[in-house]
Amino acid sequence: MRTRGVIAAAHRILGAAWSQDRSRIVVAALLMIGGALAAPALAVALAWTTGRFLAGDRAGAAGAGAVVAILAVITLTAAHFAHLYYFEISEQAELAFDQELAAASNGTAGVAHQERPEQADALTVLQRESRQFQAGLEALLSALGLIPAMLLTAVLLARVNPVLLLLPLAVLPPLFTARVAERITDRGRGASSEGTRLALNLFHLATAPRHGGELRIFALRDELGRRHERAWSQAMGRLWRAQARAALVRAAGQLVFIAAYALAVLLAVRASLAGDRPLGDVVLVIALAVQVNVQVTTAVTLSQNLSRIATAQDRLEDLKELAAQDSPRQEGHPVPDRLTHGIDLEAVGFTYPGATSPVLHDVSLHLPAGHTVAVVGENGAGKSTLVKLLLGLYRPDAGRITVDGTDRRDLPTQDWRERTSAGFQDFVRYEFTLGDAVGVGDLPHRDDPAAVGAALDRARALDVLTAVPDGAATRLGASHDGSDLSGGQWQKVATARAFMRPDPLLLVLDEPSSALDAASEDALFEQYAVTARRVGEAVGAVTVLISHRFSTVRSADLIVVLGHGTVAESGTHEELMGAGGTYAQLYRLQSHAYR
Numbered sequence: 001m002r003t004r005g006v007i008a009a010a011h012r013i014l015g016a017a018w019s020q021d022r023s024r025i026v027v028a029a030l031l032m033i034g035g036a037l038a039a040p041a042l043a044v045a046l047a048w049t050t051g052r053f054l055a056g057d058r059a060g061a062a063g064a065g066a067v068v069a070i071l072a073v074i075t076l077t078a079a080h081f082a083h084l085y086y087f088e089i090s091e092q093a094e095l096a097f098d099q100e101l102a103a104a105s106n107g108t109a110g111v112a113h114q115e116r117p118e119q120a121d122a123l124t125v126l127q128r129e130s131r132q133f134q135a136g137l138e139a140l141l142s143a144l145g146l147i148p149a150m151l152l153t154a155v156l157l158a159r160v161n162p163v164l165l166l167l168p169l170a171v172l173p174p175l176f177t178a179r180v181a182e183r184i185t186d187r188g189r190g191a192s193s194e195g196t197r198l199a200l201n202l203f204h205l206a207t208a209p210r211h212g213g214e215l216r217i218f219a220l221r222d223e224l225g226r227r228h229e230r231a232w233s234q235a236m237g238r239l240w241r242a243q244a245r246a247a248l249v250r251a252a253g254q255l256v257f258i259a260a261y262a263l264a265v266l267l268a269v270r271a272s273l274a275g276d277r278p279l280g281d282v283v284l285v286i287a288l289a290v291q292v293n294v295q296v297t298t299a300v301t302l303s304q305n306l307s308r309i310a311t312a313q314d315r316l317e318d319l320k321e322l323a324a325q326d327s328p329r330q331e332g333h334p335v336p337d338r339l340t341h342g343i344d345l346e347a348v349g350f351t352y353p354g355a356t357s358p359v360l361h362d363v364s365l366h367l368p369a370g371h372t373v374a375v376v377g378e379n380g381a382g383k384s385t386l387v388k389l390l391l392g393l394y395r396p397d398a399g400r401i402t403v404d405g406t407d408r409r410d411l412p413t414q415d416w417r418e419r420t421s422a423g424f425q426d427f428v429r430y431e432f433t434l435g436d437a438v439g440v441g442d443l444p445h446r447d448d449p450a451a452v453g454a455a456l457d458r459a460r461a462l463d464v465l466t467a468v469p470d471g472a473a474t475r476l477g478a479s480h481d482g483s484d485l486s487g488g489q490w491q492k493v494a495t496a497r498a499f500m501r502p503d504p505l506l507l508v509l510d511e512p513s514s515a516l517d518a519a520s521e522d523a524l525f526e527q528y529a530v531t532a533r534r535v536g537e538a539v540g541a542v543t544v545l546i547s548h549r550f551s552t553v554r555s556a557d558l559i560v561v562l563g564h565g566t567v568a569e570s571g572t573h574e575e576l577m578g579a580g581g582t583y584a585q586l587y588r589l590q591s592h593a594y595r
Ligand SMILES: Nc1ncnc2c1ncn2[C@@H]1O[C@H](COP(=O)(O)OP(=O)(O)OP(=O)(O)O)[C@@H](O)[C@H]1O
Pocket: 115, 352, 353, 355, 359, 377, 378, 379, 380, 381, 382, 383, 384, 385, 386, 425
């Protein structure tokens, strides 16, 4: 057990809760302590009731019985009332953890850390652990009640017979076998997880509305049903066998405690028959011995929970440390108001975290200020990677990128970000109102209907506004009972978001028309050319467009063809056609296909 880590975690949880609302914590702690002490007190009251009853003291027995009832109510309800007091505070602990995790995850300059295997794994584990933090305060408050309750139980048992102090030792075998059983069940879960995943996937396939058409056309219902049943029964068979073995192991451990329990009761009975102790002691031992089992088991579970929280906390700190190595640059060379020269890539090379070979190598390019640049190349050529480097989401491993002669890394990250905009290929579907889903592209103007309307117009997406029931106020996405958009409509919203910032120095559109119909695509590119010209003239912006449609890229001022991770060709449409290389071949191929 990592005692120091656990103490640090406990200190942190209590400290945060204390600073939020002392009085609630005090009341919750008192209720937990009261509830926990009521259990051994109940055993005493039972013994007392028995004694009074045997003594023929009816009134005394009735009074003691009333105390039993009151203590029983306290035992059963105190924890629930305590929960009402600490519930909100413990939810806050989870929220605080989630926020810290989100900050560690997204508070960096780039996104590379999220892809390094060790950090990606830590993130996945921490996302699952977040619920633990909500339970942390409850665990601590329970521990606060448990300690005096265990002490009181020990004192009461020792008074009957000091040998009974050995009872907690009898709880250890069941605890040990419970852990072994848990491991057996875990292994069973692991062995059946592939089958369970497959079965769930088949179930999802068979029930998700969007698969309905295909399933009917190919008459796959029964076939899926058979596969689902096979996968499910295979997985459940394994799990059942594991659980049966685990139950046997658990029962073996419990037998040890049952033997010790019987022995303890026998000791009390013998002392009572010998007239050394009152008969009430037998009742006391019967009730207390069960509590010893509960107390020790709870203590171990609580310390395991706290240990898990401590581990999660350590992981989060490690993640924060690693993320801090890539913290956004706050100061540096000021970002120019307008570009006069442009953006240069000088022998840039890049390898994804965890990958063995570079995606880009020796890329040298001049992207002139105020010009439109089109990037083309086959799937996986590195086009999206190139624009992510330009946007500063990844850092080049080799070479550098300069903005009007200044290394991009010397520009304050936030200032550079504010002068860039992008429509990504894997854009986000924000389930906000339509207005917000567009407006967040420029937070200061998020609530400005004119700015949102203009962005929608630039993206040729005004039809989305009229297609939804409440215009810009329509909540988007399935999670709101709102209007779910089509794939093309979502893409139009993403492009409109990219057009929100009024004067970007770098505007990137990565395949903005992949989901659009032909008419929408033409309208978008027509409007894109207008926007590119406008920002080019206004601030010398460089607009970068990635597209597989050669007819749309031909009008770009510069066309860059990527191949084998580097620049294969670059020039204007006319120059590249004249050179008769890859571009010319592909262009002819596409125009031939269209004809
Ligand atoms: N996050 C990532 N981690 C590791 N490898 C990646 C990652 N993203 C892309 N790659 C790899 O880098 C290469 C270039 O990918 P990229 O997305 O830049 O290509 P692209 O030219 O934009 O392709 P497409 O035309 O299909 O969109 C591919 O081989 C891809 O598998």
